[in-house]
Amino acid sequence: MRDITEMAVFVTIVRHGSLSAAGRELGLATSVISDRLARLERRMGTRLLVRTTRRHALTAAGQLYYHEACAIVEATARMEARTRAMATTPAGELRVTAPIPFGRWWLTPFMTQFAHRHPDIRISLTLEDRVADIVGEGFDIAIRATPALDTMLTGRRIMETRRVIVGSPAYLARKGVPTHPSELENHDCLSHGPTPHLHTQWRLGRGAQVRTERVRARLASTDSEMPVHWALAGLGLVQKSLWEVEGYVAGGLLQPVMEEWEPEPISFFAIHPVSTAHSCKIALFIDELARHPAPTVAARVPHPA
Template sequence: MLLENLSLFLRIVEKGGLAVAGREVGLSPATVSERLASLEAYYGAALLIRTTRAISLTEEGRALVEGARRLLAEAEELESRVRRGADVISGPIRLSAPEDLGRRLLVPVIDAFLAEHPAVTIDLNLTDGNVDIVGQGMDFAVRHGMLADSSLKAKSLGENRRVVCAAPAYLAAHGTPTHPNDLAQHDCIVMRFGQNIDHDWPFVINAVVRKVTVRGRRVVNDGGLVREWCRQGRGIALKSIRDVAEDLAAGALVELLGDFSAGSTALQIVYPPSAVQPRRVRMLIDRIAAALSTGCGV
């Protein structure tokens, strides 16, 4: 019963409320409250602070979140080995990845992994915004850029150069910028990351990294659509080389302002600091790392 209550506690935290957590597992709000109270009595500490609008974790609750995930992962790993044997993996994997990279590079890896392991299920969240992987119960996420949350662990996938690019049709109609400042006269396709709009693009100008403010008629939070609009000649885009390498090689897109490139950013897999991950999660992380580390990004 303790493991079941720990699992319910994690679901409450991930879903942000007792009622919604109860609905997902078919329990009434009263039963969820009783089981939460039982868990708090067991540990002798309040785990959640509840108001009429939201819940938040106490210090003891935050400690239990990490410990509960580790304990449940160990229990699930043990059960899988006993019931199915050491060579069979099973259970869910929850992960997040950028839209464009996820669709083109991760989905084929995931499809192959699922074909090899029929007892595994995947919950894939494709988004170009950063997901709270701890709060939402994710096993891991693939992310561009440096690790902002120091409580997470990271596995490097190598460097990830960003390139300014456009379709030949756009350049034929509007001309080719030869200096970053020329972008002020061009229609740029701009990414939105949550509430932040990526208007400021970095360049090395006179040996100094400077940000040039760009404008355009298209702002979107989907990196795949940025690439598609760019291929259609709708404007100039700033994209990961991993997203547009095939387009550049085929001539569908042309790299611009390469002499002013601001270098590379990190590409990495990030995951909660729990000491134990189910074997299925470790195996998929290794498979993705192998696939993406051989991609172009240097």
């Protein structure tokens, strides 16, 4: 496609009546204006303007070209103005994907407030526990959890959270309370992941006391909330972020175990394929989410088991 600079110069000449006036309007020397007009006419293969005693007049070809060129130049100006506004004004659609528990307990209260503060931003939220293809599926932001020591991810850390191992009082009364990772082989464990495996690994402890234990899962699911429901039903032990189960712990429905071997913390990151320097709506969303306080236990209404 041809550069529309010559077209824009031609429209300015016609609107201002002369090459010199067009030059003053565009901040260009008259010789530059004349050269661009000549290049345009050579490309068109015909004269577009004829000089009269006082001003330039349009030829028949020039009248046709001017009519069409005005629409193109004006449409281009509007497009560029909208594009510049997008880079500086938070507006438009924002597609976000996040794990189900994080979305329900963290994003839901945050997005309610965010939507009130920024009515020009439309948000499409996808909650699922699988790892989405951010670029391939067209997401602007993905919230992902990873162990705190993992340095392979890019993006901004939103928060770090403790993890605990919990079981119901009924289960612990029946199977006993484990105090060391080696005792997990005698327990039923509950797991989740993109692919549900009945054998999984739990990384337990901190610092020099870190130990990776292979555990046998009695039940496994792709839904990260299902193991909590199973734990409440007395079916085994589950390893979860504290904020996912602290309401049940506070109510006595679940009990932490092996607290001296507390699992490594989990960090949540906001991953985005576009530089936040080039998208103010992405930058705004992530900045405000990073500052948003965690919901209190009282603010959460656990789903019934």
